Amino acid sequence: MSKGKERKYFLIGGKGGVGKTSLSASLAVTLASLGHKTLVVSTDPAHSLSDSLAQNVKGGKPVEVGDTDGMLYALEIDPESAKEEFSAFAKQSDMSGGAKQFLGSVGLGGFADSIADLKLGELLDTPPPGLDEAIAIAKVIQFTKDEKFSKFTRIIFDTAPTGHTLRLLSLPDFLDASIGKIVRLRQKLTSAGDAVRGIFGVGEDKQDDAVAKMELLKAQVQEVRQLFRNKKTTEFIIVTIPTVLGVSESGRLLQSLREEDVPCTRLVVNQVLTVNVDDFKAAAAEAQAEQEALMSTMTSSGMNAEQFQSYAAANARALKAAQAAVNFCSVKEKDQARALEMCDADPGLNSLDRIEAPLFDLEIRGVPALKFFGNRVWN
Secondary structure, rough: OOOOOOOOOEEEOOOOOOOHHEEEEEEEHHHHHOOHHHHHHOOOOOOOOHHHHOOOOOOOOEEOOOOOOOOOEEEEEHHHHHHHHHHHHHHOOOOOHHHHHHHHHHOOOOHHHHHHHHHHHHHHHOOOOOOOHHHHHHHHHHHHHHHHOOOOOOEEEEEEOOHHHHHHHHHHHHHHHHHHHHHHHHHHHHHHHHHHHOOOOOHHHHHHHHHHHHHHHHHHHHHHHHHHHHHOOEEEEEEEEOHHHHHHHHHHHHHHHHHHHOOEEEEEEEEEEOOOOHHHHHHHHHHHHHHHHHHHHHHOOOOOOOHHHHHHHHHHHHHHHHHHHHHHHHHHHHHHHHHHHHHHOOOHHHHOEEEEEEEOOOOOHHHHHHHHHHHHHHH
């Protein structure tokens, strides 16, 4: 992880609620402490990177993270603007019923049918899933090409939950099939004259500008896809928790990543319970036995045991509460063991290097806590 100064990208992905942000931030802190100029980026619309770092990193521009000697920068990037851009283009390209009739009357009914088949109207308020995150990542790639950002040798993406990631992987195909077709049709319609162009509700310059923007979007999304597939520069790290649902979803994610030829070699199982439940059980049983033996001795000797009985009652309540905690931990331990067995049995997940990150009894927030967490996970 610490070798070389060439730029490396890490994408941290997995089911919602498994601790992706904490792991992304801890990896960033770890890499920064190893001497890498590091940038950690959140592309998840439900941002929590600022909370994890205990510092406001909103605003769409890299912010230096305190207590890292200038080695770590972070930002939360708002992907919502991508939806607005796409909606604006879709509205310009949507084909109303009147427009279809006009195109048919001038012998361009085939074009009208082709455009109508795209069903752009359905996309006005719901751009293709994955577009927002693709744009967010593309924008990060673009600004890191700026000379003043060339200093970053490690860039970490705290991605949205699994479903977003899978849709992001399929997005280039959607753009090729839909937007590419729009662009080609738009270019053909140019020869139909001003009357036809006016149907789109904007002048030729604005139409050409829209087409140019979408061509740029296609190019940027393709660049994201190429980045994802570059085994020399990129690694996708799957994060899960030791539950059946978490492991099952991770297996499906890995399969999709491999179908898209995205390099993934590590699996982090987060929030692993490390308490030895058997020790709890043994200690509780021993305490109960000692208390009963002592009570029996005092009773048989005729001693006044009133004070001891008060103590014994308090101790019994404590033992009862402890036993409830033991029972809870026992159930969690069994569930966890089953989930880890599933990891071992899954041919895909079993082929990954598995890291087990412990469940801590403190909140992982702020650089010192993240450094402590990172030392347990990434070193």
